[in-house]
Amino acid sequence: MTEQEQRTGRDESEEERADRMWGEILQEVRVAQMGVQILFGFLLTVVFTPKYATLSDTDQAIYIATVVLGAAATGALIGPVSLHRLVSGRRIKPQAVEWASRLTVVGLLLLLAVMAGALLLILRVATHDDYVPWLVAGVVVWYLVCWFVVPLWTRRRHTE
Template sequence: MTADHDRPARGRDETPEERADRLWNEMLQEVRVCQTGAQILFGFLLATAFTPRFATLPDFDKHLYVATVLLGAFATGTLIAPVAFHRFMSGHGMKPELIHVAGRLIGLGLVLLALTISAALLLLLRTATDSSPAAWVLSGAALAWFCVCWLVLPRSVLRRHAHRRDRDR
């Protein structure tokens, strides 16, 4: 699959530099939404260990909590990484490379965020339902939903678009 910045911009009259600037600005708008959600979730996760109920959790749930916090830290760090890349690469004429790397980081950050949300949901539902098997089913369903909305649906739309474009040629 070709990266978005490698494809010609159909219907746009812009220089490669203008295209890179536009793509970078669009990417920043997208990542701001993800960053905010990841940071808020991570903050709530950090506070959870200081609640009275936390000490009464079974060992499995405490381990699940640690894994969830680590996933949240990795998701937050990965979604913030494009900003650090931009700081280091700014002024070196490397915006297309920056866009490529940032796109990969955002994709990885979304995967980590989906795993964080699903693990947090599992922990919450296990606590709320006294470790009910339903917690696993519902958390798995949430993760499957993220996969459908964030991966399967966009790829399906891209395939349909490519099929239509190939048919019209």
Template sequence: MVSSGAEPPGGPDATGQEPGGYGRHRHGREETPEERADRRWNDIIQEVRVAQTGVQILFGFLMTVAFTPVFATLGGTEKTIYVVTVVLGAATTGALVGPVSFHRLLTGHRLKPQTVVWASRLTLIGVVLLLATMVSALLLILRIALRGSAVPWVVAGLAAWFVLCWFGLPLWTRHHYRARK
């Protein structure tokens, strides 16, 4: 059940707990630990679906590059960047598929809260690996397409943008709104 946000008579105690509740916090949710784990699991799965789709498409394209005529013309540095990018893409795929395996292997063992914690960690690792994969892929593509001294600057700017969007703004928001409480 979702809280309406209105405080019941008596209000929360010093810890934010509502009297007689399952741990409902002020402006929070009234849910059991199992319900919370189920909700958090569904949130993680939705997040992973979005990230997995992009990673799988990127990884699929990366795997085909080695079989194109252009690959033979690449220099040693570009081939090294390509190999690093493919390995990062594979690692990203592994991290983002990990939550699915966790769920499948632990379903029915009454370990949902622990599964959620580990799935969340794997998802965050997957996002960090996705950042590295994207930066590496951009470096490879822009080195081939532009062949200029601006490439490192463009890649660094895009990497900073990813860090800002994926980590900076969420962490700032968490800090900013936590400080206001």
């Protein structure tokens, strides 16, 4: 297949497409990075509050798992920046865009887990009610719909 046959929608070379996509990924990652960094920072302070010592073993385990997931999400969402810096000038931007995209999706999945863990912990501490897991499951489904189902449905419906 020739380069012209591979083009769809825009008249851009592979390098121009990679440049455009790189800029788009960085904008997307900035939004997710901000959210995960604020949430992670908040989570790091919880262990230093007097309330932490009164948490049940289960709640402390949820907290620890959520902090670890927060650290992993932060790493995945900052990964594209490091990737770009370390491969810059090597003429492999299309491959860097592909890996940055993968890191971003992994980061979003981890962010989803962090949000679920934080919500679970907060609602367990605030209410002690049996319906908490159902509320958290509902929010997780909502995130999945907003972050993955709608975009994938849109991609499938509006691309050949």
